[in-house]
Amino acid sequence: MSGSPPPSSSDALDQFAKVSRLCSLCARMCRHACPTHVATRSDACSPVGRALVVELYRGHKTALTETPVDRLYQCTLCGACKAWCKPGHELPRIIELARERVIQEHRAPLGIIDLDQTVSKHNNVYSEPHEKRFASLAPVLEQQHSGDNVIYFVGCTTAYRHPEIATAAIHVLNRLGVTAHILQNEVCCGSPLVRAGYTETARTLARQNVEAIATSGIRTVLTTCPGCARALKHDYPKLNTPLPGSTTVFHITEFLAKRRRQLQRLLTSPTTTQGSTSTAVTYHDPCHLGRELGVYNPPRQLLQLLPGIRLVEFQNTRDHADCCGAGAVLPKTFPQLAAEIAHRRLDDAAQTGASLLISSCPNCKQHLTSHQTPSSAMPFLDLMELLARALK
């Protein structure tokens, strides 16, 4: 195997050398939970396989050529490996750092070769016009009355692909007497770039968002996107672009769960469908929200408030929930693999016997609904949409 120039001693990867070594030698205690391994059943496409790529690279036994790079990017960074790891090894972080090296060496996979330029140019991952970011939200924003002020960080996928989630979220907040302020100069949170290894571009975006939040004077930030919440809370400090000191970031389910009593008073209408007395729903835990931010109970607490709604859990749920396949730019790099993972999750949803699939992430919604087939076409709603319907 050909070698590559040795990484500098200060390389962040070296700080995790002990972990990547141990992961590469593991008896594969988490392999069964890795969504990409479950889809491919290849030991190379597995947490241990990726740790081995990192170790071989660190030991100058492999260069970051096409196949090793593919193996590193065939990962959704969902964190399922970490959830099954008794010592709690941070393999996803190691893979992120290895991807940084890939980008530094200009070896990005084809699907994301210009991701940083796209986001830099358009301020979003979809190449949509920046000025239309909040176009569909104008009517609902105009109807707001004054109340407690929060920033609602909308995020690219909600803004451009699923504005119905934003509309619902703003409606729910308004009913609670909360006014949602949009940052007109909001840009992509940078999460997809951090996950893909484009750290520098992510840092530039983070600076813009931090400045916008600082200027607003509001110190409570809500998101409907778990990826945005994770970026603001956890990635920005790592990028040396922390939010103003007193700022608190919540995923909206956390914020609303704290106001359960108030919500309960507003909930009067049953949300059942087709005249049945109760609707069985199943809840898909988004990876960023669950395993990364530890938010498992708030969405369930909100579901429990809803009259006529009965929660039926997935077989793999909470910290062992399976990824939807949308994580860490996989749909861009390996769309077929991402689709395969989505189909499995949809099949698992059907197995629950529920008639409605609920989640709290626009990316999960985007990915899962785009891969529904006639046999797995269970209606999908974001939890905000379900709440908004119940509050009408």
Next chain:
Amino acid sequence: MSSTSFNVRRVRREIEHLIGGDNVSDAEIDRVCYSRDAWPLRLMQLGRLVTKPRPDLIVWPTTVEHIQHVLRIANAEHIPVTPVSGGSGVCGGALPTRGGIILDLKRMNRICGLDEESYTVTVEAGLLGYELEQYLSVRGYTTGHAPSSIFSSAVGGFAAARSAGVLSSKYGKFEEIVVSLEVVLPNGELLRTKTVPRSSMGPDLKQLFIGSEGTFGIITELTLRICPLPESTQFASFLFPDLHTGMEAVIRFFRRDLRLALIRLYDENETRFVLGRFKSPPEGACVLNLIYSATKKLVSLERRTVTRICEAAGAEPLGPKPSKHWWDNRFDLYYPSSINLGPGMLYDVLDVAASYANLETMYWRMREAMEKLGVSTMSHFSHFYPDGGNIYVIFIGHAGSSEEAEAKYSRVWKVGLEAAHRAGGTLSHQHGVGLLKAPWMPVEHGPVGFALLEAIKQYLDPHNILNPGKLGLGSKASPSTDTPTAQGGDSP
């Protein structure tokens, strides 16, 4: 290291044509990923970034026909084929020591049928044990096969390596759980044994393949016995003044016809480790961990009988906590750590078994021989039978360098197995042979027995393509090139 030469590109194209390009890889990084199983010696080497032995090709069959195609090509070209499913073996049985093709069965993971009238389930060989138990448990069943490797080991491997799970005292060893098998022979022919509870129509052919570690054929489908999930599971621990007293109590369990789900008797060294958080045991004391798992009525009866036997033997009841703690944390030692895989460290587990008449003697002789080489040991006895049981002798030590650690590792194994053999024990109870114990096969079976196995191998696989060198079979046909990764198998 490949000891055979074949045109990889041409063979790859041929296989791709038959089974599809997505099911074949010759990418170097993928080949390195298949250069290992869970054999500690191989992991010690991989820790030094030794990336051999590598296969030339990896093939993921999805049907039996795919395997037949590949074996016919391999036979015609004399290409070694190493079958692997979970890849969790600890003896090097899935290492492609002579290059060739790795046949990864994990894409053959279908559940073919659940017979709730006969209480059997039929599955393909690449299904992981964990996946099977997930499927069964939501339907109220279990196979009861619960090895510590259950997250990473597959059903085909359970049979190929003659596996035993930690609850085997109740549910049986895997050879007892298997009802029938489908096997692809080295020439591509398909063998199916009948799905019947038992037969006396001559020898039981399926047992020829159970434990053959892929040297006689490739197991592709299995029908397994299942049981209802237990109505009640309870835990108990007792502290005995010494090992012998504990052993005598266990034997009395069997004399009273008790079949507990778990019986684990720890020696004084492992007792200190097991009881660490609960109690500081007196010198020489040995803890017995038990699990009762049955109907509520039976569990109650088992508890009463066991408690009477243990208390009559002078054991101190410790309540359920030590045993429950072990159960809840039983996978911990399976994760790699700097203790067992740090540079210069060496560790492994010898899994031997003997009749009660020899069991304690074997333990003391092994311990003495191994500790003389400067390693620490701790042991437990489990997988008990009416006539004997097995011992897990865990050793851990260090040496000046990783290379020295690997050499010392081999010496420790050698003296440990010699002592076990001299004491009348079998040299493997459940971990199998692989490369590690391959040189010991003639010792275990004797010249006549081993010659018989060699003759069977020669008949079934005249070109010695299937997992060559494993179990020590076929080495005459192809002089061993396995040495670099077979250091644990120093000649006895």
